[in-house]
Amino acid sequence: MNNLDLAIQFFLQLAIILIVCRIVGLIAAKFGQPQVVAEMIAGVLLGPSLFGLFFPEVQSWIFPWDKSQQTRDTQSYLFPISQLGLALYMFIVGMEFRMDIINDRLKSSVAVSFAGMAAPFVLGAGLAWYLHGHPELMLFPEKVPLDSAMIFLGACMCITAFPMLARIIHFKGLAGTTMGTVAIGAGAIDDASAWCMLALVLAKLDNDWSQAYYNIGGGIGFAVVAYVVIRPILARCERYLSKDDSLTDAGLVVGLALMCLGAWWTDFIHLHAVFGAFVMGSVMPRRIMSRDLIARIQPLAVALLLPLFFTYSGLNTKIGLINSIQLWIICGAVLVAAVMGKGVACWLAARATGIPNREALGIGTLMNARGLMELIIINIGLQKGVITERLFATLVIMAVITTLMASPLFELLVGSKQPEPANSES
Amino acid sequence: MNNLDLAIQFFLQLAIILIVCRIVGLIAAKFGQPQVVAEMIAGVLLGPSLFGLFFPEVQSWIFPWDKSQQTRDTQSYLFPISQLGLALYMFIVGMEFRMDIINDRLKSSVAVSFAGMAAPFVLGAGLAWYLHGHPELMLFPEKVPLDSAMIFLGACMCITAFPMLARIIHFKGLAGTTMGTVAIGAGAIDDASAWCMLALVLAKLDNDWSQAYYNIGGGIGFAVVAYVVIRPILARCERYLSKDDSLTDAGLVVGLALMCLGAWWTDFIHLHAVFGAFVMGSVMPRRIMSRDLIARIQPLAVALLLPLFFTYSGLNTKIGLINSIQLWIICGAVLVAAVMGKGVACWLAARATGIPNREALGIGTLMNARGLMELIIINIGLQKGVITERLFATLVIMAVITTLMASPLFELLVGSKQPEPANSES
Numbered sequence: 082m083n084n085l086d087l088a089i090q091f092f093l094q095l096a097i098i099l100i101v102c103r104i105v106g107l108i109a110a111k112f113g114q115p116q117v118v119a120e121m122i123a124g125v126l127l128g129p130s131l132f133g134l135f136f137p138e139v140q141s142w143i144f145p146w147d148k149s150q151q152t153r154d155t156q157s158y159l160f161p162i163s164q165l166g167l168a169l170y171m172f173i174v175g176m177e178f179r180m181d182i183i184n185d186r187l188k189s190s191v192a193v194s195f196a197g198m199a200a201p202f203v204l205g206a207g208l209a210w211y212l213h214g215h216p217e218l219m220l221f222p223e224k225v226p227l228d229s230a231m232i233f234l235g236a237c238m239c240i241t242a243f244p245m246l247a248r249i250i251h252f253k254g255l256a257g258t259t260m261g262t263v264a265i266g267a268g269a270i271d272d273a274s275a276w277c278m279l280a281l282v283l284a285k286l287d288n289d290w291s292q293a294y295y296n297i298g299g300g301i302g303f304a305v306v307a308y309v310v311i312r313p314i315l316a317r318c319e320r321y322l323s324k325d326d327s328l329t330d331a332g333l334v335v336g337l338a339l340m341c342l343g344a345w346w347t348d349f350i351h352l353h354a355v356f357g358a359f360v361m362g363s364v365m366p367r368r369i370m371s372r373d374l375i376a377r378i379q380p381l382a383v384a385l386l387l388p389l390f391f392t393y394s395g396l397n398t399k400i401g402l403i404n405s406i407q408l409w410i411i412c413g414a415v416l417v418a419a420v421m422g423k424g425v426a427c428w429l430a431a432r433a434t435g436i437p438n439r440e441a442l443g444i445g446t447l448m449n450a451r452g453l454m455e456l457i458i459i460n461i462g463l464q465k466g467v468i469t470e471r472l473f474a475t476l477v478i479m480a481v482i483t484t485l486m487a488s489p490l491f492e493l494l495v496g497s498k499q500p501e502p503a504n505s506e507s
Numbered sequence: 508m509n510n511l512d513l514a515i516q517f518f519l520q521l522a523i524i525l526i527v528c529r530i531v532g533l534i535a536a537k538f539g540q541p542q543v544v545a546e547m548i549a550g551v552l553l554g555p556s557l558f559g560l561f562f563p564e565v566q567s568w569i570f571p572w573d574k575s576q577q578t579r580d581t582q583s584y585l586f587p588i589s590q591l592g593l594a595l596y597m598f599i600v601g602m603e604f605r606m607d608i609i610n611d612r613l614k615s616s617v618a619v620s621f622a623g624m625a626a627p628f629v630l631g632a633g634l635a636w637y638l639h640g641h642p643e644l645m646l647f648p649e650k651v652p653l654d655s656a657m658i659f660l661g662a663c664m665c666i667t668a669f670p671m672l673a674r675i676i677h678f679k680g681l682a683g684t685t686m687g688t689v690a691i692g693a694g695a696i697d698d699a700s701a702w703c704m705l706a707l708v709l710a711k712l713d714n715d716w717s718q719a720y721y722n723i724g725g726g727i728g729f730a731v732v733a734y735v736v737i738r739p740i741l742a743r744c745e746r747y748l749s750k751d752d753s754l755t756d757a758g759l760v761v762g763l764a765l766m767c768l769g770a771w772w773t774d775f776i777h778l779h780a781v782f783g784a785f786v787m788g789s790v791m792p793r794r795i796m797s798r799d800l801i802a803r804i805q806p807l808a809v810a811l812l813l814p815l816f817f818t819y820s821g822l823n824t825k826i827g828l829i830n831s832i833q834l835w836i837i838c839g840a841v842l843v844a845a846v847m848g849k850g851v852a853c854w855l856a857a858r859a860t861g862i863p864n865r866e867a868l869g870i871g872t873l874m875n876a877r878g879l880m881e882l883i884i885i886n887i888g889l890q891k892g893v894i895t896e897r898l899f900a901t902l903v904i905m906a907v908i909t910t911l912m913a914s915p916l917f918e919l920l921v922g923s924k925q926p927e928p929a930n931s932e933s
Contacts, residue, residue, distance in 0.1 A: 090771075091587050091590070091591075091771075092590075092594065092767045092768070092770040092771035092774060092780060092783075093767070093768070093771040093775075095591075095763075095764075095767040095771075096764045096765075096767035096768045096771060099760050099763055099764040099767065100760075100764050102760075103757065103760050103764075158586075158587040159587075160584075161517050161584040161585075161587065161588060162587060162588055162591065164517070164518075165517075165521075165588065168518065169807075330810065331529065333806065333810045334525050334526075334528075334529050334810060337521075337525055337810060337811050338521075338522045338525040338526050338529075339522075341518045341519070341521040341522035341525065342518070342519070342522045344518040345516075345517075345518035345519040345521075345522060348518060349519075354518060357518075377806035377807060377810070378806070378807055380759065380803035380804070380807075381595075381803060381804055381806075381807040381808065382807065384756065384759045384760060384763060384803070385763050
């Protein structure tokens with residue numbers, strides 16, 4: 082298939098994904114699940130686990146798979162667009178990020194992010210220590226040493242569904258609240274740390290530490306440049322990029338180009354594009370530039386491009402490799418460790434730093450969802466041979482269940498009542 | 508390179524393309540060239556003809572080329588996004604298309620589109636007859652019979668830069684005028700006809716006529732379904748897709764999904780995605796749906812996605828294969844035939860059906876630009892072995908020159924003064 086032939090199916094895929102996401106979204110809304118969960122489910126439904134199981138020929142016609150390349154060929158056309166949609170969305174999340182609340186609530190943010198890293202890491206590493214001692218379970222490939230296995234499973238447990246968290250918070254109107262801001266801030270830190278741990282594991286496996294230095298040093302350097310150099314320059318330049326209280330076309334291009342550069346850099350140092358886009362969003366001047374960038378980017382990015390990201394990931398998920406009682410027990414243990422380590426630990430950390438119980442429960446619930454960042458990190462682990470397909474499927478189930486839990490649990494524990502605004506003392 | 512590595516360069520490419528397009532746009536504006544021409548030039552500058560000539564290593568790092576696949580690997584990541592940007596844009600053009608003016612000016616539209624097809628086709632076919640008789644020039648591969656060569660070069664001459672025409676008309680604020688509407692209507696008909704001719708040539712070369720039937724029958728069938736079925740249904744459904752005089756999210760998704768389905772169908776029958784997107788745009792209800800779809804799609808599509816299309820095509824163009832006086836003379840002959848056949852014939856046809864001279868000159872000038880549709884059709888011709896790289900380079904030069912001519916010539920002949928509104932008699 083050449084470019085032109087692939088492009089043909091591409092538009093059909095877009096149409097089908099848009100329509101199926103909308104239909105699943107209408108059904109999911111009745112069960113209190115947000116649109117983003119519907120989009121993940123739509124992906125799984127359209128992938129090999131359901132649509133491909135019952136109508137394999139139709140499925141492989143719409144989503145063709147070039148076997149010689151071991152990749153779904155046309156799906157790889159969805160990949161860059163889905164990445165662009167995700168980056169644009171994280172850019173918006175960054176622009177809505179309330180730095181002032183993080184400063185007010187610095188103690189809580191640091192405590193929640195630390196608890197949300199330390200507890201799941203210890204539980205995950207402990208579980209890996211046990212599982213690595215039972216090679217007959219075939220959860221880790223033979224060549225993987227114990228310490229790599231421990232760090233990797235620990236990192237997997239640390240993941241928070243940063244993009245999804247952001248979308249649920251947006252969906253529930255929590256973007257400017259203490260709960261929302263602490264959760265987003267802590268989620269960003271935890272995810273970035275998990276990616277650094279992944280870099281350590283991969284560096285150790287390949288015995289090449291340079292990547293880990295790039296990764297961690299490049300990430301810190303980027304954040305410093307963004308906040309110390311780019312932020313003040315943009316703040317001074319805002320008036321040249323706007324006219325009559327409205328962003329100019331040149332201003333729109335500057336914003337988008339900076340977003341792309343940030344996404345590229347954090348991809349390049351093997352963090353993930355979401356961090357660069359988020360940080361660039363958070364340094365945009367708040368008055369005209371953020372307001373107009375959000376207004377112009379959001380409609381198309383959220384309606385058309387972002388669903389492609391969530392669906393694309395679902396499309397690549399195969400459930401059905403977990404086929405014994407023993408494996409289901411392990412799956413349960415992974416799930417318990419994930420929930421205890423993340424949800425419970427973050428709730429306790431938030432409580433311990435003076436956040437009221439209802440909001441602390443909300444933070445714990447939101448931090449607990451693993452969503453698609455988990456899928457991304459375990460896909461890399463599988464590709465690089467850190468874990469087997471079995472452990473992969475186990476972690477997929479953990480990711481899906483913690484994600485599905487989030488919204489109903491939030492309703493149950495926190496209620497749909499709006500929480501107090503961030504700046505009122507409660 | 509796997510998906511993940513490719514995605515890394517992708518964001519850098521986006522950033523560079525956005526910035527270079529903006530800078531070239533500022534310079535081009537001083538020479539009266541619209542942004543769209545700047546984007547084509549930016550593509551050529553970033554491609555092998557300039558940037559790649561002086562900094563081959565940097566160029567191939569930013570725009571890597573997988574030699575085993577004979578395609579620029581990361582550029583193929585730009586391809587689907589550029590196609591999506593183009594389809595979204597043609598969808599907007601369709602929504603701005605004034606069916607009522609076409610009806611009022613039916614005679615002129617039909618005359619202009621017929622003249623814009625017949626004259627260049629005859630000149631192109633005649634030129635091919637001459638060139639095919641001189642195999643030492645190596646302009647057609649040996650296996651190509653005379654009639655195929657004649658139809659192909661005739662079709663190449665018939666091309667109008669339909670997307671570019673639309674953008675120049677939009678840029679000059681002519682979208683609702685007689686001049687703009689007749690030019691867009693005639694351009695759409697001529698381009699669609701040229702694609703049908705291409706289908707005939709390819710069918711004849713492969714000795715497989717089924718594709719030509721699909722192509723022509725599928726195109727007519729699609730237009731009938733769109734106007735007879737989809738248009739009245741949408742007109743009735745508009746109130747269910749809007750709330751408080753504003754399009755709902757569901758309405759946005761319905762519009763986008765229809766656009767994708769139209770683009771897919773016209774791609775599938777080997778016309779081109781632009782026609783499906785344009786026709787779907789033209790059947791959208793005019794009141795709420797078109798207005799809000801345009802408002803939500805346009806900012807991001809025009810600022811971010813559309814420049815990728817114009818730049819992507821430039822990136823793949825190699826000028827420099829025309830290396831003898833004889834070839835330059837042929838190049839001149841092609842150019843003269845192109846301008847006489849299209850620009851002059853359309854001007855005369857518009858005059859003959861009662862359009863005032865100034866507007867008729869404008870229509871001729873706009874119809875004359877070949878832009879990127881020409882590049883697309885000759886790329887297919889080259890891929891399928893209908894023409895050699897030499898004739899390809901000749902046609903590229905013809906496309907670029909007719910495109911660069913358009914805007915300055917328009918200023919010269921028509922002036923930048925707004926033409927009369929469509930419904931006033933002049």
